[in-house]
Each structure stands twice: as structure tokens, then as C-alpha cells.
Amino acid sequence: MIELIHVTKRFGDAVAVDDISLSVGKGELCVLVGTSGCGKSTTLRMINRLIEHSDGEIHLDGQPVREFREEVLRRRIGYAIQSTGLFPHWTVERNIGLVPRLLKWPANRVRERVEELMALLELSMTEFADKYPSQLSGGQAQRVGVARALAADPEILLMDEPFGALDPITRESLQDELARLQARLHKTIVFVTHDMDEALRLADRLVVMNQGRIVQQGHPIELLRAPADAFVESLLGGEDRGLKEAALLPVSERMSPLGPGPLAEERIARHATLREALSVMLWRHVEHLAVVDDDEVPIGELSLRRLVGARDHDA
Numbered sequence: 001m002i003e004l005i006h007v008t009k010r011f012g013d014a015v016a017v018d019d020i021s022l023s024v025g026k027g028e029l030c031v032l033v034g035t036s037g038c039g040k041s042t043t044l045r046m047i048n049r050l051i052e053h054s055d056g057e058i059h060l061d062g063q064p065v066r067e068f069r070e071e072v073l074r075r076r077i078g079y080a081i082q083s084t085g086l087f088p089h090w091t092v093e094r095n096i097g098l099v100p101r102l103l104k105w106p107a108n109r110v111r112e113r114v115e116e117l118m119a120l121l122e123l124s125m126t127e128f129a130d131k132y133p134s135q136l137s138g139g140q141a142q143r144v145g146v147a148r149a150l151a152a153d154p155e156i157l158l159m160d161e162p163f164g165a166l167d168p169i170t171r172e173s174l175q176d177e178l179a180r181l182q183a184r185l186h187k188t189i190v191f192v193t194h195d196m197d198e199a200l201r202l203a204d205r206l207v208v209m210n211q212g213r214i215v216q217q218g219h220p221i222e223l224l225r226a227p228a229d230a231f232v233e234s235l236l237g238g239e240d241r242g243l244k245e246a247a248l249l250p251v252s253e254r255m256s257p258l259g260p261g262p263l264a265e266e267r268i269a270r271h272a273t274l275r276e277a278l279s280v281m282l283w284r285h286v287e288h289l290a291v292v293d294d295d296e297v298p299i300g301e302l303s304l305r306r307l308v309g310a311r312d313h314d315a
């Protein structure tokens with residue numbers, strides 16, 4: 001568990017982070033968002049002590065980070081950044097094995113771990129192990145960066161725009177991969193991004209910062225439904241918040257049981273989002289969809305009225 005208690009960071013007279021308190025539970029994925037320069041990266045880097053905080057306390061499992069030896073922090077906290085920070089003259093294999101080697105793992109164990117991580121991140125060993133960072137695409141380099149952050153199996157992962165500067169399709173596939181990894185590995189993750197869709201999609205807890213302070217935190221749906229002020233509202237997408245919320249809710253949330261009438265022709269999977277369902281309705285000019293399970297068996301119906309949240313007796 002990570003706890004920041006009244007933490008402040010000053011650079012000279014300038015206050016970059018201003019008296020913030022935040023607690024991130026074990027296995028939670030916490031996303032920090034806010035305008036440029038609001039203190040997100042500084043907050044992240046104070047957790048692994050790349051930057052020392054000026055005031056307040058930062059605890060890992062109840063113990064102040066200041067009391068940890070550097071080696072222990074390195075083992076317990078993985079760090080992935082947008083520019084990847086890969087060493088250009090080292091192969092992929094050597095880059096991923098960096099922290100285990102620093103921790104003096106035996107060579108065969110380092111090799112095994114690198115193989116395991118490359119498989120986890122779907123990087124073929126034969127194709128990529130001996131390549132240099134300049135020979136990788138942006139998405140491959142960011143996968144290597146994430147593999148390296150995971151190398152010593154840290155409990156905590158700090159990720160600073162790890163998928164920044166990628167095209168939307170690669171970015172989405174890396175977000176899916178992170179969600180998949182997280183469902184399996186249950187790391188405690190603090191993630192910084194500028195991309196609100198990425199933030200809403202990944203966060204268990206969304207933390208909105210402005211000028212060094214936390215202005216609101218909570219589950220993405222809570223913030224979308226009740227933004228604390230105009231700043232949070234506009235950051236979250238203003239008038240687009242309805243669609244953003246629909247992108248987080250599955251069709252199964254609003255579907256009704258199969259009725260006696262004929263089944264709608266157009267289909268939608270129960271795990272699809274309400275936003276996807278709305279898109280199908282718009283595209284096909286229909287107001288009813290048949291909801292199907294993984295075997296394509298109809299299990300319910302979704303009407304436009306239900307999708308927009310109208311109750312049954314209104315329909």
C-alpha cells in the first residue's frame with residue numbers, strides 16, 4: 001500500500017506539489033491526470049525517491065520511503081516512462097535484465113526471467129532478444145520498457161505516460177495488455193497520462209490534479225457523474241461525459257430479459273460497451289438490439305430507451 005500524507009515538493013521557491021494526501025491500496029490501479037505542469041510526474045518520482053519530498057510523509061506498507069535502502073526500493077518498485085529510458089547500446093535482453101543483474105541474480109535466473117517477461121509481453125525471443133532499441137518500433141520499445149519495469153517482480157509499478165507518443169491503435173492494444181497483465185498480476189500501479197480515455201479505461205481510482213493539488217479523486221464513474229468543479233468537468237470531457245460513461249458500462253448493465261415478440265435483427269455482445277451499442281444503433285438506424293452471449297446465443301434485448309437510462313415503465 002502506498003500512502004502520501006500531506007506531501008509537498010518545492011523546487012527553490014516554486015511549489016510543484018502542494019500538500020497532497022493520497023492512498024493507493026494493494027492491487028489498485030491509480031491514474032493521475034491534470035493539465036501540464038500540475039505535478040503528476042513529480043508526485044510519481046517522489047514515491048521511488050528519484051525526487052525527495054520537501055514536507056510530509058510517504059509510506060510503503062506503513063514504512064517511510066526515506067528509511068528504505070536504494071536496493072530495496074529498486075526491487076519493490078518498477079518504473080516505466082514514455083521515452084522508455086532503454087540503454088541504446090544494450091540489446092533488448094540486456095535491457096530487460098538490468099534490475100535483476102543489479103540485484104545480483106545468477107545469470108541463468110536472469111535469462112529465465114527475461115524469457116518469461118518477453119513471453120508475457122508477446123515479444124518473440126528469437127526475433128527481439130538480440131535487437132537494439134533503435135531497431136524497434138515505438139510500441140515494441142514501450143513493451144520492452146514495461147517488461148524491464150516488471151523484471152524483478154516488483155509489488156509496485158510507477159508508469160509515467162508509458163504509452164505516450166504511440167498511434168491510437170498500438171496504444172489501445174498496450175492498454176488492453178496492461179489490463180490483462182493487471183488482472184493476472186495484481187500490482188499496485190500509479191499511472192500518469194494526458195489521455196483521458198486511457199485514464200477512464202484503466203483507472204480503479206482517478207486522481208485529478210491542478211496546480212500541485214488534488215482537486216478530486218474516486219472511481220471514474222463517480223467523477224464523471226459528479227465532477228467537483230468546472231475544471232474537473234472540462235478535463236473529463238465536458239458535454240462528452242455521457243459518451244465517456246457509456247464507454248465504461250457493459251451492455252449487460254442495461255439489457256432487459258427476452259420478451260415474447262420477435263428478436264431484433266442486429267446483435268450486440270453482452271460484454272460490449274453501451275457506447276458500442278449506441279454506435280451500432282446509429283449506424284444501422286435501429287432502436288433495438290438483441291444481446292448475445294459468447295456463443296452468440298440471444299440472452300436479452302437492449303432498447304435505445306433503456307440504453308439512455310430510461311426505466312422500464314417509461315418504455
Ligand SMILES: Nc1ncnc2c1ncn2[C@@H]1O[C@H](COP(=O)(O)OP(=O)(O)OP(=O)(O)O)[C@@H](O)[C@H]1O
Pocket residue numbers: 011014015016034035036037038039040041042043
Ligand atoms: N527539477 C526541477 N526543478 C525545478 N522545477 C521543476 C523540476 N521538475 C519539475 N519542476 C516544476 O514542477 C512543476 C510540476 O512538474 P511535473 O513534471 O511534475 O508536472 P506534470 O504534471 O508531470 O507535467 P506534464 O504533464 O507536462 O509532464 C512544473 O512547474 C515544473 O516546471
